[in-house]
Amino acid sequence: MQEVLCITKGYRIKRYFLLKSALIIATIFLFAMPASAQEEIEEIEHYVKAYLGEAFNFEGKTIRFKEVVSDSRCPRDVTCVWAGEAKILIEIFKNGKFIGEEIFSTRSQNFSLSKFFQEDFSLHAIALSPYPKTSRKIKASDYQLQFKIIETR
Structure with a gap:
């Protein structure tokens, strides 16, 4: 029974890191988009x-x-x-x-x-x-x- 708890606990930890990584990547893309979308002023x-x-x-x-x-x-x-x-x-x-x-x-x-x-x-x-x-x-x-x-x- 302890092994099952460890697997479940490990799954939650992996899921947390995946969500955190996805959130960081999404934030980077959101801030990078306006910089590339700006038109140059001459x-x-x-x-x-x-x-x-x-x-x-x-x-x-x-x-x-x-x-x-x-x-x-x-x-x-x-x-x-x-x-x-x-x-x-x-x-x-x-x-x-x-x-x-x-x-x-x-x-x-x-x-x-x-x-x-x-x-x-x-x-x-x-x-x-x-x-x-x-x-x-x-x-x-x-x-x-x-x-x-x-x-x-």
């Missing part, structure tokens, strides 16, 4: 330098540097509490047709263009030159905007 960056009135074309889309609406950046030869910002007006075209204009700030990290295009585009101001000085006024035609357009696919 970012394409377009770097642009444009003077006032100039445009940048990419894939049937156009961004035109129309105007510096305001420039309250702290002049180089002055110590300021706040660095200030410049506000820039851009025009947006798709396949040659005007679809809107937008004001963005040099202080904003990323400005989304998604409301104009179905794709995911954002604009990032890198620099606006020349930088102000107290000794001279900047002519509108002297402004040059450096920006980056990021397309996420």
Whole structure:
């Protein structure tokens, strides 16, 4: 009778280890599946330098540097509490047709263009030159905007 108990006990132990092993393997597969199912996101960056009135074309889309609406950046030869910002007006075209204009700030990290295009585009101001000085006024035609357009696919 003792042998029967040992066999039954051994069977329960084997069954416990089999269930535990199966549970561990199932857990590994469940966590591994989402990692392999994720699609890769590709970012394409377009770097642009444009003077006032100039445009940048990419894939049937156009961004035109129309105007510096305001420039309250702290002049180089002055110590300021706040660095200030410049506000820039851009025009947006798709396949040659005007679809809107937008004001963005040099202080904003990323400005989304998604409301104009179905794709995911954002604009990032890198620099606006020349930088102000107290000794001279900047002519509108002297402004040059450096920006980056990021397309996420």
